[in-house]
Structure formats: structure tokens, C-alpha cells
Amino acid sequence: MKALPERIDAHRMHGGWQYRYRHPSASTGTLMTYSVFVPPAAKDGRAPHVVYFLAGLTCNDLNFTQKSGAQRVAAELNLLLVMPDTSPRGDEVADDEGYDLGQGAGFYLNASQAPWSSHFRMYDYLSQELPGIINAQFAVSGRESVMGHSMGGHGALVMALRQPGRFRSVSAFAPIVSPSTVPWGKKAFTAYLGADEASWAAWDSCALLRDGSARPLPVLIDQGEDDEFLDSQLQPERLAQEAKARHWPLTLRRHAGYDHSYFFIASFVEDHLRFHAGYLNA
Amino acid sequence: MKALPERIDAHRMHGGWQYRYRHPSASTGTLMTYSVFVPPAAKDGRAPHVVYFLAGLTCNDLNFTQKSGAQRVAAELNLLLVMPDTSPRGDEVADDEGYDLGQGAGFYLNASQAPWSSHFRMYDYLSQELPGIINAQFAVSGRESVMGHSMGGHGALVMALRQPGRFRSVSAFAPIVSPSTVPWGKKAFTAYLGADEASWAAWDSCALLRDGSARPLPVLIDQGEDDEFLDSQLQPERLAQEAKARHWPLTLRRHAGYDHSYFFIASFVEDHLRFHAGYLNA
Secondary structure, eight states: OOOOOEEEEEEEETTEEEEEEEEEOTTTSSEEEEEEEEOOOOTTOOOOEEEEEEOOTTOOTHHHHHHSOHHHHHHHHTEEEEEEOSSOOSTTSOOOSSTTSBTTBOTTSBOOSTTGGGTOBHHHIIIIIHHHHHHHHSOOOSOEEEEEETHHHHHHHHHHHHSTTTEEEEEEESOOOOGGGSHHHHHHHHHHHOSOGGGTGGGOHHHHHHTSOSOOOOEEEEEETTOTTIIIIIOTHHHHHHHHHTTOOEEEEEETTOOSSHHHHHHHHHHHHHHHHHHHOO | OOOOOEEEEEEEETTEEEEEEEEEOTTTSSEEEEEEEEOOOOTTOOOOEEEEEEOOTTOOTHHHHHHSOHHHHHHHHTEEEEEEOSSOOSTTSOOOSSTTSBTTBOTTSBOOSTTGGGTOBHHHIIIIIHHHHHHHHSOOOSOEEEEEETHHHHHHHHHHHHSTTTEEEEEEESOOOOGGGSHHHHHHHHHHHOSOGGGTGGGOHHHHHHTSOSOOOOEEEEEETTOTTIIIIIOTHHHHHHHHHTTOOEEEEEETTOOSSHHHHHHHHHHHHHHHHHHHOO
């Protein structure tokens, strides 16, 4: 018998509802928080498709909820948006002094190393537990897409690549596409997965494309050219090259002057939702 | 010789730029902060009109900047948005333990009472100093409108009513229209203006309409019916009645289910900007 998620916030918005929930998670062994935008009931009675948004380092479920402006477009397109938190949290949960490891920095994987392995199981949470909750809580179509930002862009890509057939499309703003080879990813993977780099490939988008197990799906990536992390942490063209070599439908757009912030996300989120709606409705 | 405002933040957004500035203010005798959205250059070369947004209690220049989604519409309509702070701030500035008095709660007036009168001169700042800075800093059309939320809805209405002819239109989300008769306003006016209520009328929208000095201009007010402050602090129908009695063009819309939050503002900000653009372009 599962405890129902507790609704801890509700706001009418764009004719629909912006909700926030908290629930005890079997995956992480902690209380987890997520936000949901439920679009207004469709005139033709169609159930909404679901789009997950995975946030970046230091964020939680509220950043995209408050700053993206996505709900306006989701209301128009009859999309139900789900914004999970970026990690387990709480006094009993391991943490690190850096902003890029521990609470707020779960990297959407299952940790194998102590002390992280007891709670940091975001992949199980997002691949199994949360979709089960959402599908039970709301009358949705059963079709899903996934998107994310930075660490959450990595999360969205890994979610889609590791679960062939689950998502109709995937998109990302300024994603970490090759975590095994950049400072953010090397620090996190060493801590969560251990020093043996052979275990990292299962959580690395570029490696997942190279190993041939992933099935092609439509990918949209937007990248700001004035993003301070572009050269050191992101380098999305590396994923674009892997995709091109395998004839994947990946579009990488570079935008002059844009940075890593939610002002960048807000500027292009409409394109992402229309991209997903196209494949979800097909 | 005036010090130029210092630019302390810049983000590309919706093809334009979201800026933040800080400058020493002659009006308040403090450093003041404001945000500006500059729309992309118009194809026809037209200079943008200016729309001011005045924020509510506890807010600063960033709430509307980050949460409203207004920049998307402003970019389309060629509007330059100005988001001022809600009060002077700093260690040398008087404050109160309550959220509804002192720093973050300037009520857009000139205080006459100690200790507030030395810095709390937001009306001078917004009626004279800041427009002078904006008009010098940016190539704007010279046409202005003003909008605001809650305490800032009061501010927008008072700004428009006290300066006949300056603004083409005024709009508000959940404004305090009769501060002289509600708890927020009575507390603030007693502190800033003194116990003699005769001095309050000059800063009260309903009173300014009644005294007959204000010149009619188009007014749009949106109010959420589930706003927790509706009955105790807001009561916008009081202003609508004063306006109706004088044949003013005031539209008051009530929205079932909406509350006092920025989720409400984000849901209707597009209507407000299109309303202002209609009069600014006329």
C-alpha cells in the first residue's frame, strides 16, 4: 500500500493548474518533491501527453516552474509538464560542500558507491517510480517526451537513450553530453560510480550512442554561444557528431549571445514544446 | 555631473537584452537598482515605447523580470520594460520588522515623517529621476504606460492619476485601490505620512478620482477571485465604481480560481501589454 503524494501547493495558471507534491519515495528512501502543470481540459476531450523537464545543478522543481514560461505553451498544446527535483534531500542524505555534488546534483543516475548509494537512485526514481505515480494521478495519454537543462539535459538524454521506445522525443538546453570527459561529470561519476571508468559509459550520452544499444529518436538541442560552460563542460557538437555518424535525427542550434541562464531557456522553450508536441501527436 | 548607472547584469533574451543597473539616486539618497528589458531592434526602425512595472510588497526588480514571461510579448510589440525596485535599501535606510513597511514596501510615495522622510521618496524617483535616466540611456519613443501588482498596482494608479497626460494607459494586477481604508495602507500611510488622514488622499487612487483633478485615461485591472487579500486589502470594485461614476474607460476583470501570485500575473501579462501597446501606438 503506497502513501498518496501530498499536495503542498496549487495555483491556477493559464487556465490550468500548477501543483506541487511531496511523497515518500521507495527509490531514494527519502521524501521527494515534484511540480506538475496540468493543462486546461482539452475541448476534444483528449488526454494530455506528458513532458518531463529535468533541471540543472543547484536547481529543484521550482526553477523551471517559475522562470520558463512553459505553462502558456503547454496549456495551448495540451501537454502535462512534470518537474522533478534534482536529487534526494534531507539531513539523512549524504552531501558535499561543492554545488556540483550531492544534494541538488544527483546527475539522474543510480549511485553504486558509499555514502551515495543509499539514497542517490534518481534513475530508478525517474524511470519507474515517478512515471507510475503520474500515470496513476492524472488521466494522461501514455505518451511521453523528456527535456532538460545542463545536468538535466544530460539526464534527459540518458533517460531517453537507456529506455528505447519509452519517449517519443528528447530535447535539451545546454546539456552535458559527455560527462565522462568533463570536470562536472568526472567529479560526480568518480563519487557516485567509483574510479573505474568502465562503469561510467552507461550514464554518458556520447558513450551510449557509440555502444549501439540506443534506438534513434528525434533530438533537439539548443546551445547559447556565450554560455560560460560551453567549452569546459558542454560541447554539444560531440553528441551531434556521434548522432550524425549514425544518421540520427538530431538538430543542434547555436544561438549567438545567449548564456546558461533561464533567460535562455525562456527564449526557446516554446520551440521545444512544439517540437515534442509534433512527435507526441504523430 | 551625474554618475552613469552601472550595469550589473546582462542576459540575451527573446532576441533582446535583459539588463540590471545600479546607480546613486538623488531622490532617495541611496543606491537604487532597476532592471530593463530592451526589445530587439524593430524592423521598421521605430523607437520602442516604455512600459514601467511596479512590484508589490517584499519584491524587488527581479520578481517580474524572472517570473512574468513579459519579455516574449514585449519583444514582439517593441516595448521597453522598466522594473524599478520597491523602496530604497541599505544599512543606513530605516526599516521595520513587518514585511509591509520599510525596505521592500515603499508604497511609491514621498514620506513626510521621520525616520522615513530622509530616503523614502519613491514618487520623486519614479516621476522624475528614473524616467530621465531611461530616456537618456535608451533611444525610446517618449511614450509611456505604467502597470503594477498589489502595492505596485496602487503605485501605477497613483503615478498615472497624479501626472495627468504622462501615461497613455495604466493597468494593474490585484491593486490596492483604497489604501486609506485597508490595513496595509493604513499602517504604511500612518508611518510615512503621519496620523492626519487629510494628507493621505493625495496617495489614494479612489480619493484621487473623487477629488476630480485626475484626467481620464484607459485603465485595465485584473483580479483573481481566490486572492487571499481580495476582501481585506484590495476590493478593486471600489475604484471601478468611482471610475464608472465619472465615465472613465476602466475595465475590471475577475478571474475564477486565480490567486495573488506571479502565476496569476504570468497568465494575463500578455493581455496587459497588448492593451498598453494599443494606446501607445494609437
